[in-house]
Amino acid sequence: MAGAGSGGTEGVTGGKSRFEDIYGRPDPRAYFGRLAPLEYEIPHHAQPVFRRAAADRAALDDARTHGTAVLDLCCSYGINAALLNHDVTLAEMCERYTSPGSRTMSTAELTASDKAFYAARRRPDAVPVYGLDVSAPAARYALEVGLLDAAFTDDLEQGPPGPGLSRALADVGLVTLTGGGSYVTARTFTALLEGARRPVWVSAFVLRTVSYEPIAGALAVHGLSTTVDASRLYPQRLFTDAREQRYAIAAVRALGGDPTGYEENGRFYALHYESRPHAAVHRARGGSPAP
Known part of the structure; x- marks a missing residue:
């Protein structure tokens, strides 16, 4: 369940490359160094979508209650949290972590620099964000630099939430996901929803190579x-x-999709799924029922 956009060239499962090694580093430089040349961009597309979903979900809460938290599933180094709560773009983050100046820093120096960088760009409408990822180094870094309000490494594919995550789920009203749909299953979402204490929405970007039907x-x-x-x-x-x-072309076709002009042109493509309580769906914009 490592990171948003988990995937690398060291190993291949079913034909899809995997990048586990870049999630075990103490800071995000290897993550961006590997993914930037591949023009990794899904968090950029998710940024306005997640901001809108977080605002819509927060509007449902009583003003007297504690603010609703966002749980970013497969959070890696806090990329989605950075984009949700700060005036920063994915391109700026890419440039920051691949720059010559960044490469000469120690992890401690980069951590201190990032704390100041993100604090100066914190949005006034920032919401609490919790991160969940089995990569302890990645989640720890996001927490240390202030991108996450809490970080958890529970593997919900293997068992139920631990005490810390169970307590945190009482605050969660929105679950976000970019890319991890290739690695987590309905087991993870079931565990999260069984621990929820308030209405939970889900906003997920999932590759077309993966069926979202079991999770839906x-x-x-x-x-x-x-x-x-x-x-x-x-x-x-x-x-x-x-x-x-x-692999991608075959997987898309197997799920009834057409890769012409998309995967056939050299990229993975994702669909965006929104899940809300039945009454809320009728008020939401656009979209058709997921298969």
């Missing part, structure tokens, strides 16, 4: 309706090699 089904059991705008595709990143492209 699990969410439906907990009273959530899932919609998807199948007419809009979001580019995720370039393929690492021809083998990965062949």
